[in-house]
Amino acid sequence: GAGVSQSPSNKVTEKGKDVELRCDPISGHTALYWYRQSLGQGLEFLIYFQGNSAPDKSGLPSDRFSAERTGGSVSTLTIQRTQQEDSAVYLCATTSGGGDEQYFGPGTRLTVT
Amino acid sequence: QKEVEQNSGPLSVPEGAIASLNCTYSDRGSQSFFWYRQYSGKSPELIMFIYSNGDKEDGRFTAQLNKASQYVSLLIRDSQPSDSATYLCAVNRRDSGYALNFGKGTSLLVTP
Numbered sequence: 001g002a003g004v005s006q007s008p009s010n011k012v013t014e015k016g017k018d019v020e021l022r023c024d025p026i027s028g029h030t031a032l033y034w035y036r037q038s039l040g041q042g043l044e045f046l047i048y049f050q051g052n053s054a055p056d057k058s059g060l061p062s063d064r065f066s067a068e069r070t071g072g073s074v075s076t077l078t079i080q081r082t083q084q085e086d087s088a089v090y091l092c093a094t095t096s097g098g099g100d101e102q103y104f105g106p107g108t109r110l111t112v113t
Numbered sequence: 114q115k116e117v118e119q120n121s122g123p124l125s126v127p128e129g130a131i132a133s134l135n136c137t138y139s140d141r142g143s144q145s146f147f148w149y150r151q152y153s154g155k156s157p158e159l160i161m162f163i164y165s166n167g168d169k170e171d172g173r174f175t176a177q178l179n180k181a182s183q184y185v186s187l188l189i190r191d192s193q194p195s196d197s198a199t200y201l202c203a204v205n206r207r208d209s210g211y212a213l214n215f216g217k218g219t220s221l222l223v224t225p
Binding site: 031033035040041042043044045048056059089091095100101102103104105106107 | 145147149155156157158159162201203205206208211212213214215216217218
């Protein structure tokens with residue numbers, strides 16, 4: 001596709017349930033980043049992929065969070081046993097690697113009730 | 114110390130005026146600097162990036178970088194009501210494949 005896409009656009013889940021958030025990068029973009037934007041907290045880095053490997057997972061807030069990337073393309077962010085504090089907009093961004101300008105997808109708004 | 118700091122605003126300017134948005138950062142070794150615009154309920158949109166000291170102009174936007182002072186700014190000339198948004202300053206994290214540290218953003222309101 002022409003841009004970064006994310007699905008679902010909105011997700012409402014009950015506390016304790018697991019959720020999966022998906023990111024489809026711009027074709028050919030090798031680097032992929034996940035961020036989280038909470039109300040009043042700004043954008044927070046979660047994890048970075050180069051190809052299928054994740055050299056930096058330092059931003060993941062707890063071991064309930066994990067992510068993978070397959071085929072150097074689609075990435076999935078999984079949150080297990082969701083908590084109310086996980087409610088946020090989860091954003092995916094990609095870059096071609098030739099430059100470090102990042103382009104964001106539309107985000108997934110997660111609400112944990 | 115927060116790594117990227119911005120005045121939260123709101124910054125209010127009249128239509129046609131110059132809006133000046135400022136950002137400071139703590140990592141002296143940072144090399145890449147970005148300005149994103151974010152409308153309410155939307156994702157950030159890249160509007161400018163700058164790597165070298167000095168000014169970089171693109172249409173009505175000018176980014177200014179002073180590495181010695183660890184200071185980045187964005188000037189918007191001939192401000193329009195459609196420029197009303199939150200402007201996010203971002204700086205690359207050298208230890209993380211160019212992941213970005215973001216400021217919390219400055220809210221800009223351009224009044225007709």
